[in-house]
Amino acid sequence: MSTLAAVVLFIGILGYAVFGGADFGAGFWDLVAGGTKRGGRPRAVIDHSIAPVWEANHVWLIFIFVVLWTSFPTAYASITLTLFVPLTIAAFGIVLRGASFAFRKSVLSTRDRRTFGALFAVSSVMVPYCFGAIAGAIASGRVPDGGVAGDPWESWVNPTSILGGILAVCVCSYLAAVYLVWDARRLSDDTMVEYFRVRAIGAAIIAGTVAFVGIFVLANDAEYLFDGLTSRALPLVILSAACGVGSLLLLIRANHQGARLAAAGAVAAVIVGWGVAQWDYILPESLTVEDAAAPSGTIGAVLVATVLAVLFIFPAIAFLFVLDQRGLLPEEGVSGPVNESGEETQALT
Amino acid sequence: MVPMLSTLTSLLAVNPVPWARSQMAFTLAMHIILVPLGVSWAAMTLIANYKAIKHDDRDALLLAQRWSKYMAVTFAVGAVTGTVLSFEFGLLWPRFMGQWGQAFGVPFAFEGLFFFTEAVFVSIYIFGWKRLKPWTHFWTGIPIVLAGVMGSVSVIAANAWMNSPSGFTLNDAGDIVEVNPWEVIFNDAMPLMAAHMVVAAYVVGGFLVASVYAVGMLRGRRDRYHRLGFLIPFSVACLAIPVQMGVGDALARWVYNNQPMKFAAIELVPETSSDVPETLFGHLNDEGEVVGGIPIPGFASWLSDPADGTATVIQGLNSFPEDERPTYRQANVVHLAWDIMVGLGTLLFLLALWYWACWIFRKDMPQSKVFLWIASAAGVLSVITMEAGWVVSEVGRQPWIVYNLMKVEDAATGNTGVWMTFIGVIVLYAALAFTTIYVLRGMSRRFRRHEEAGETDDYGEEDVPYGPSSRPAPHDEHSSSESDADLEPQDVS
Numbered sequence: 001m002s003t004l005a006a007v008v009l010f011i012g013i014l015g016y017a018v019f020g021g022a023d024f025g026a027g028f029w030d031l032v033a034g035g036t037k038r039g040g041r042p043r044a045v046i047d048h049s050i051a052p053v054w055e056a057n058h059v060w061l062i063f064i065f066v067v068l069w070t071s072f073p074t075a076y077a078s079i080t081l082t083l084f085v086p087l088t089i090a091a092f093g094i095v096l097r098g099a100s101f102a103f104r105k106s107v108l109s110t111r112d113r114r115t116f117g118a119l120f121a122v123s124s125v126m127v128p129y130c131f132g133a134i135a136g137a138i139a140s141g142r143v144p145d146g147g148v149a150g151d152p153w154e155s156w157v158n159p160t161s162i163l164g165g166i167l168a169v170c171v172c173s174y175l176a177a178v179y180l181v182w183d184a185r186r187l188s189d190d191t192m193v194e195y196f197r198v199r200a201i202g203a204a205i206i207a208g209t210v211a212f213v214g215i216f217v218l219a220n221d222a223e224y225l226f227d228g229l230t231s232r233a234l235p236l237v238i239l240s241a242a243c244g245v246g247s248l249l250l251l252i253r254a255n256h257q258g259a260r261l262a263a264a265g266a267v268a269a270v271i272v273g274w275g276v277a278q279w280d281y282i283l284p285e286s287l288t289v290e291d292a293a294a295p296s297g298t299i300g301a302v303l304v305a306t307v308l309a310v311l312f313i314f315p316a317i318a319f320l321f322v323l324d325q326r327g328l329l330p331e332e333g334v335s336g337p338v339n340e341s342g343e344e345t346q347a348l349t
Numbered sequence: 350m351v352p353m354l355s356t357l358t359s360l361l362a363v364n365p366v367p368w369a370r371s372q373m374a375f376t377l378a379m380h381i382i383l384v385p386l387g388v389s390w391a392a393m394t395l396i397a398n399y400k401a402i403k404h405d406d407r408d409a410l411l412l413a414q415r416w417s418k419y420m421a422v423t424f425a426v427g428a429v430t431g432t433v434l435s436f437e438f439g440l441l442w443p444r445f446m447g448q449w450g451q452a453f454g455v456p457f458a459f460e461g462l463f464f465f466t467e468a469v470f471v472s473i474y475i476f477g478w479k480r481l482k483p484w485t486h487f488w489t490g491i492p493i494v495l496a497g498v499m500g501s502v503s504v505i506a507a508n509a510w511m512n513s514p515s516g517f518t519l520n521d522a523g524d525i526v527e528v529n530p531w532e533v534i535f536n537d538a539m540p541l542m543a544a545h546m547v548v549a550a551y552v553v554g555g556f557l558v559a560s561v562y563a564v565g566m567l568r569g570r571r572d573r574y575h576r577l578g579f580l581i582p583f584s585v586a587c588l589a590i591p592v593q594m595g596v597g598d599a600l601a602r603w604v605y606n607n608q609p610m611k612f613a614a615i616e617l618v619p620e621t622s623s624d625v626p627e628t629l630f631g632h633l634n635d636e637g638e639v640v641g642g643i644p645i646p647g648f649a650s651w652l653s654d655p656a657d658g659t660a661t662v663i664q665g666l667n668s669f670p671e672d673e674r675p676t677y678r679q680a681n682v683v684h685l686a687w688d689i690m691v692g693l694g695t696l697l698f699l700l701a702l703w704y705w706a707c708w709i710f711r712k713d714m715p716q717s718k719v720f721l722w723i724a725s726a727a728g729v730l731s732v733i734t735m736e737a738g739w740v741v742s743e744v745g746r747q748p749w750i751v752y753n754l755m756k757v758e759d760a761a762t763g764n765t766g767v768w769m770t771f772i773g774v775i776v777l778y779a780a781l782a783f784t785t786i787y788v789l790r791g792m793s794r795r796f797r798r799h800e801e802a803g804e805t806d807d808y809g810e811e812d813v814p815y816g817p818s819s820r821p822a823p824h825d826e827h828s829s830s831e832s833d834a835d836l837e838p839q840d841v842s
């Protein structure tokens with residue numbers, strides 16, 4: 001039972017990283033797109049790729065919280081007590097991101113747009129950094145068991161956490177760039193395809209380098225995790241590296257669809273690898289998954305809800321995609337929006 | 350750097366409990382304003398949609414289309430504020446979640462399920478306007494209504510569990526060893542509280558939407574479109590409010606039987622007695638005597654149990670140990686909030702009577718300015734009513750976070766920086782509220798401008814904050830023309 005709950009938890013983390021991560025990464029590219037003139041075009045592609053999905057991917061995060069507080073309540077209490085600061089920053093960042101993204105579309109003056117655009121971009125970097133640091137804090141065993149607070153600062157300002165934070169930002173940017181290549185292609189904008197392709201390759205190399213350096217950081221700072229990564233989880237580490245290199249090659253050969261899948265695969269393998277490496281601890285070396293687990297009644301309920309979610313939501317989402325692909329109804333679709341000015345179509349999202 | 354930070358932390362250390370309470374209360378009070386819209390607006394939209402298809406009514410169709418777009422915005426803001434709440438459970442009340450999360454948390458697993466379903470169907474509904482046949486499209490709206498109701502019922506189940514915890518077994522150390530999810534969700538307080546909240550959602554949502562059109566009518570927009578925009582939500586609210594009075598009455602009796610301390614605070618009863626008067630306003634002074642107010646002799650006793658009439662005994666606050674019941678000051682807050690809820694609720698009920706009376710005797714809605722003035726205020730008034738009801742429920746539970754099992758001060762975080770996060774939250778929410786209103790008004794202006802220019806509405810897929818990218822494949826004319834517009838440098842406008 002407790003193992004199943006842990007698996008469900010990691011599915012949530014996986015979903016958030018692969019789907020939500022790309023949203024955050026898009027914000028990073030927004031940040032570094034340059035001045036108003038130069039950055040205008042890449043920003044337009046970025047807007048396109050996240051505009052219609054106003055923060056729906058945070059559902060994954062909520063799911064992670066719910067699984068944690070129902071199925072592993074004591075671990076959850078320890079985490080929130082110890083990591084109060086980065087969690088608070090992340091919460092603020094999420095609201096700020098949503099609000100400023102919406103606002104930057106609605107305000108008209110360039111100066112205001114810039115302010116809100118900057119808020120949006122900075123929070124997009126801050127939030128994944130915090131989540132990465134939180135993962136680092138947990139993985140390096142800095143969150144003590146028993147619902148007591150560990151050190152409020154050292155717990156997340158330490159080598160593993162800094163590594164986690166930087167890696168998270170790199171990975172998000174990498175995912176986003178790869179997805180943005182795809183989006184730019186959908187918009188048939190070849191200049192932007194090239195623009196993001198170069199950046200995707202750069203991000204892939206940087207993320208790979210950080211991950212490689214990270215191995216040495218972990219060897220010194222998070223031994224349990226390091227041991228796990230070099231034994232139990234080794235196949236996953238190798239898989240991740242292979243996917244990463246693969247996506248790099250596919251990018252160079254301009255196979256964008258393949259690159260997308262390989263990139264997602266690389267990230268997914270790292271995350272599963274993290275889970276396997278710290279198994280069977282939920283808080284390494286102080287609390288095992290089994291000891292942390294709630295009574296079977298609770299876990300059963302969470303599993304039922306998860307299964308129902310799969311049964312309800314997947315068909316619904318599939319239906320949505322079918323609608324999206326499908327043409328307009330002949331008798332009704334004729335008066336589609338005449339091209340409105342940019343302000344008009346964007347005002348809401 | 351780390352030691353320096355630690356010094357800083359200890360300098361700024363302030364007792365977190367009052368701040369945590371305030372932050373929780375503030376963020377919940379904001380979130381709950383969006384909830385009625387998320388729960389009831391879809392139903393009203395479907396009524397308009399039905400009318401549009403059945404009677405080939407262009408005005409109703411326009412209303413339904415626009416409402417579905419506004420709904421998407423309020424839904425998205427509800428999701429953002431809801432996300433903050435889920436952070437807060439852990440950040441502010443870690444000990445509560447650590448000890449009781451395994452029971453209290455269960456309903457939230459289902460809440461997530463329902464709200465996500467709702468979100469997806471909101472997208473489908475908006476996408477469907479130009480992609481589905483009218484009736485098929487209508488039916489894709491039904492899951493929004495159901496999921497909205499079920500979602501809020503799930504959250505209320507969690508709140509009701511705090512009032513009447515059940516469905517778990519404790520060992521000698523007081524830790525939970527077994528959980529019965531069914532009994533957690535269907536706890537004693539849940540059915541009535543859930544009913545009261547769902548009906549409240551229809552009352553508040555109805556009055557809130559109607560009030561916008563009432564303002565429009567007062568400004569002289571008396572066309573059929575505005576009339577319909579008023580009639581549909583207002584009728585929904587006016588149907589719901591009598592039901593709400595009945596459910597509220599039953600809920601009050603449940604509180605009388607199961608949460609005597611809360612009831613004593615509601616009725617402002619310091620000492621146990623029979624023949625208790627119903628005191629309107631008034632408060633308890635430091636000695637715990639009732640001061641001021643207008644007493645209606647024997648009425649509180651009579652209401653608590655009409656069968657026994659004024660002989661019904663009501664337990665007083667002082668019959669409970671001082672540290673296990675609300676303080677006098679909290680009791681005063683509860684009592685005032687109670688007066689506000691029941692007072693405004695009665696007022697809204699009278700407004701509904703006026704409305705129905707006119708329909709019955711004159712076959713039309715009341716036309717007078719006074720009526721429209723009150724109707725435009727009804728939106729805000731009903732929100733205040735609902736907030737007051739929540740204050741009754743939440744402050745009346747003090748000092749318990751889990752009734753009779755855990756006190757709030759034992760549940761709170763030990764982090765002493767909560768006062769800073771609270772200030773941050775207030776600033777952030779002010780900005781969020783401003784954004785939301787700004788965006789909604791912008792939409793409304795845009796719709797009107799289009800109308801004046803004689804254009805039809807677009808179906809507004811660009812406006813959908815959820816769902817997959819709305820850019821169809823490049824061969825589609827609409828997408829390419831639009832992307833041209835988007836690819837202009839940003840500072841053009």
Ligand code: HDD
Pocket residue numbers: 512538541542543545546549552553593594596597598600601602604611690691692693694695731734735736737738739740741742743745
């Ligand atoms: C428009 C909204 C509205 C209206 C007209 C009323 N209420 Fe209410 N009331 C609520 C909205 C609300 C609420 C905000 O939805 C609460 C908070 C918790 C809950 O379940 O419902 C609530 C709570 C609440 C409680 C406390 C429940 C608890 O703590 O468990 C009682 C006893 C009543 N109500 C009773 C009444 C009575 C007797 C009313 C008739 C005059 C009434 N309410 C009108």
Ligand code: HEM
Pocket residue numbers: 370371373374377378381442504505507508736739740743744746747748749750757
């Ligand atoms: C299902 C929904 C809700 C849940 C699970 C919930 C939960 C909580 C929790 C955990 C606390 C802190 C502990 C305590 O002070 O007792 C609290 C306090 C509070 N909540 Fe709620 N709440 C809910 C809805 C609301 C709403 C909608 C409001 C709207 C006004 C509200 C108003 C308050 C207030 C005023 C307090 C502070 C009470 C005090 O400390 O005196 N709650 N709530």
Ligand code: HEM
Pocket residue numbers: 059062377380381383384386387388423424425426427428429430431432434435438457461464465468497500501502504505546
């Ligand atoms: C009276 C109590 C509450 C009710 C009736 C309620 C209802 C709703 C509704 C209807 C939505 C959908 C958004 C919308 O329509 O605006 C929503 C969103 C949300 N609420 Fe609440 N809520 C309540 C309190 C809470 C509390 C205490 C939490 C804390 C965990 C919470 C967490 C959320 C979350 C996470 C979302 C976003 C869901 C998503 O993105 O799919 N809600 N809530």
